[in-house]
Amino acid sequence: MATLFQKLFAIIVWLYKYKWRLLGSVIGLMTISLLLGKLYQHWDDDPDRGAVAMANGAFGESYSTPVYLDQGWSESESLWFYNTTQGSGLLPYDLYLSLEESSSQRLLRDNANMDKYRYLPQKPTFFNPNGLAVGFVKDEYQGKDYVGFTCAACHTSQVNFKGQAIRIDGGPAMSDISGFFAELEKSMMATLTDSAKQQRFIANVLALENNYKNADQVVADLKKWSGTIHLYNTVNHSHVKYGYARLDAFGRIYNRVLQHMINKEQLSNAMKLAVSPTGVRILTDAQITNVLAGVGENIIVDSQFSKIINRLASHDQGYPGLNLRDLLRVRDQIFNEADAPVSYPFLWDIGQSDYVQWNGLAQNYALGPLGRNTGEVIGVFGILDWTAEEPSHFDLSSLLTDQKNKNKVVNFKSSIDLTNLQRLEAQLQRLQSPVWPQEILGKIDTVKAERGQTLFAQYCQACHVVVDRANSKRLVVASMIDIDIVGTDKKMALNGVQYAGKSGNLKDTVQATDVGNVVIREDAPVVQILTSATKGVIATPDADKWFLRRWLDRLYTLGLSFFDNDIPNTVKSGNYKSDTTSNPYNSLLAYKGRSLNGIWATAPYLHNGSVPTLYDLLLPKKRAGDPDDGEYRPDSFVVGAREFDPVKVGFISAGYDGFTYNTSIALDRPVEGNDNAGHEYAAGKTPQLNGSVLPALNEQQRWDLIEYLKTL
Incomplete structure (x- = not known):
């Protein structure tokens, strides 16, 4: 012990004598670099912001x-x-x-x-x-x-x-x-x-x-x-067609994590469980061994997984030559179908919101935004050079992912740029919602809007708070509503909680939740695997930066996460199922009600884009037994055009050859992921937070409310 202290003391003396000036100079240069970076951001100032006109698009x-x-x-x-x-x-x-x-x-x-x-x-x-x-x-x-x-x-x-x-x-x-x-x-x-x-x-x-x-x-x-x-x-092949304006981001992020975490043994075991509709195994043990020949034991990289897919479909060299249906049956034992497309959320207010994502998965407190954005880049092709290595004497990534007792640990090296993610999040705090351009889209009827404001307070404001768009220090509190109460399509929320996969090297590691620690099993909820993988990426040094730059950037990133983030650490607001020790992700079975400033510019509506205009959103879904002469949400409409309808507020949804969005197979038989039911407060069908159901709005009241929504 004395020898260790003597060595540490000698290092301190050496640093004091020789290195502090150099270190101070380096830190000074880094500070200048960051300042120059701020100036560099303003070098591209094209007055049209790069936008161009389009003829015959x-x-x-x-x-x-x-x-x-x-x-x-x-x-x-x-x-x-x-x-x-x-x-x-x-x-x-x-x-x-x-x-x-x-x-x-x-x-x-x-x-x-x-x-x-x-x-x-x-x-x-x-x-x-x-x-x-x-x-x-x-x-x-x-x-x-x-x-x-x-x-x-x-x-x-x-x-x-x-x-x-x-x-x-x-x-x-x-x-x-x-x-x-x-x-x-x-x-x-x-x-x-x-x-x-x-x-x-x-x-x-x-x-x-x-x-x-x-x-x-x-x-x-x-x-x-x-x-x-x-x-x-x-x-990511799905029987649910996305069309325009939608993406199953969660499903695709989940699949990328599973692809890079599963090991060879787990992959082999999963492939054995793929069966035909008659219950017969699709692949024999010999075929699996042949298909997996030459594949790494721990981390299976993109090129190897690509070979596996090609071998499964090939008839050469004794490969099984699977048709598409059987190939997808094998896929479903490894991955999950990305079949819950949702609208892309708008980003204004995101830096001031307590919880984000449609299901409120991401808390915005402290490192929450960095974790959320890291998960997003995993989904949009961050290069994941993950490898399994012998454990070193100290590794922050292994510590945070609880791999400290593993014979091999995952090195979460990647191309993900954490510093830029932090800078982007900081800039989004200055983004404001767009105000209805009356000189282009027409004047707002202030008399109707005033009547609509009263209706908004009665029907909407309990979940959709009105905020000052220009106040950068505003706090936007999300109202999380149980999927069984709000009644909108459940697929995205259910997938987020129920989707599972092989955990690879994370098997038997421990992870914290709001209701206590859980053990990540071999077959684990993907939300657990993603959470650990995201921690691992955040804790892994940037491979493209030299040692000191890595640590200074890391200090900058972590410092901004804690000191430039005013979001408090609070529980969710709303009416939702609480997390329990037996169901630690219950609260994710809900959808978020957020502020509606700028809502006019965000069609189509509902989380899955199943309603084309704000006026249609105020109508009920047609159900069996409803009179044919009533006014209902459209069960089919066209998506893709950007031409705006300033009356109903949304994009035009007929009269051109775009993507046809079908919400139902037949009456009362919705397409999972596409259902347009729920959130029928204005139609007198969905209960408010206090449990009361308000009477349905008449046509004049609907138009009044639409006029007020234009002002937000």
Whole structure:
């Protein structure tokens, strides 16, 4: 012991004599670097924020250069939000820049093509020299360039009215992510099989003179990444079609975590449980052994999982040659179907909210925002270079994930940029909701709005608090309502709690909940696995930064999380099931009522986007026995156009060839994930927080309430 103290004392003396000046200089340089970073954010100040006019876009839409409303952000702040990386690596940047559509020579990233999938076209600007659509950005990891998603891909919207476009920062995207990824896979496969297309592709990639030196490298990476995209699409294949403006983000995040945590033994055992409708095993032990040959024992990386999927479908070398249905039956033993698409939440007020996510999963206190955003980047292609290693003498990640007694520990190395996530969260605190632009969408009838304000106080305000949009220190308290009470589609909330999977190296580790510690079993709720994995990523040093920069950035990130976050540590508000020791995630079986400022710009409505306009939201769902001449929510409508309906308040939902959203198979037989029932307060069917049911609004009252909602 004396020897240890002597060594420590000697180190302190040495630091005192020689290193403090150097350390002070380094810290000073880091401070200057951060200040320069703040200035750098303002270098891209295009007056149009990169937005461009569109002629003959999707669904025949043409519009002039979009305008912006006053949401508290300058031109440079909008562009910084669009183009700031989170550490997402969808595929190598050079490949993305050069990839053509599957059926033409037009580039996949061409503005007209991206508009088809409802991503917002942009022109080249300082931070976006290649003019990528909003939310697509160049990222760098381990010396290579990738294209990835930013927050803006899912949280920037546009409203069109009579040829004039309005960009909404922080608004819910209209994008069709499933359609885009299907085309991305087709384009990559076409490039592999069409020799002329492949030669053009190779020539264009090499002309960039960036990450590739010869054609063999280009083709090798094209094969590798096409396999990764095919794997992603197969794992997340769903019988529920998303269409525009929706994504099952939870389901896809859950699947990415399961893919990177399951070990070979657990994967083999899971595959043995896949059976046909007659109860016969789909795979024999010998077939499983053959399919898993050469796969790592602990962490199974993307390229290996891609091989597994291809082998399962192949007839070569003794592989089973499964059809799609049987392949999905095997998948369902490993992953969970991502079949609960929801609308992208709007982001204003997120920095001032006590709980976020549709089901209130994420508390915004302390490190809550960092954990939430880390989970989000796991879902949008953070490169997860997780490995199983011999434990070191001290590892914060292993400590926080309770792997300290494991023979192998998971190193949660990744491309996720925690510093940028913290900076983005800080900027969102300044984002304000958009105010109804009367000069574009028409004047608000103040007499009707005043009558509507009284109705809002009676019918809505118990759950949807009215806030001062310009007060950055406001606290927005969410009202969590039990799914059995609010009556809206339950699928997303149920999946969030009930979905389970193999925990890999986290098996038998301990995790804290609000009602006590739990042991993560081999078959565990995915919410537990995700929680531990997120902690592991946050606690793992950034692989792209040198030692001192890592720790200074970590101090900066943690410091802002605690000292720049005024959200108190409180229990949830509302009417919901309490967590118990036997059901520690009960409170997640609820949906959140949040403030409605800017609600006019966030259609379609309800958490799953099942109601096209605010007026329709005030109507009941038609049920068996209801008179045919009543006024009801539409059970089918069209989604995809951005043309605005300022009367009913929402996007037009008929008269064009968009995605048809079907809420029901038949009367009283909803499509799970698509149901448009519930939240029928204005129709006199859903009880208020105090249990009372108010009388249904008449038509005039509905229009009065709509007029008031425009003012929020």
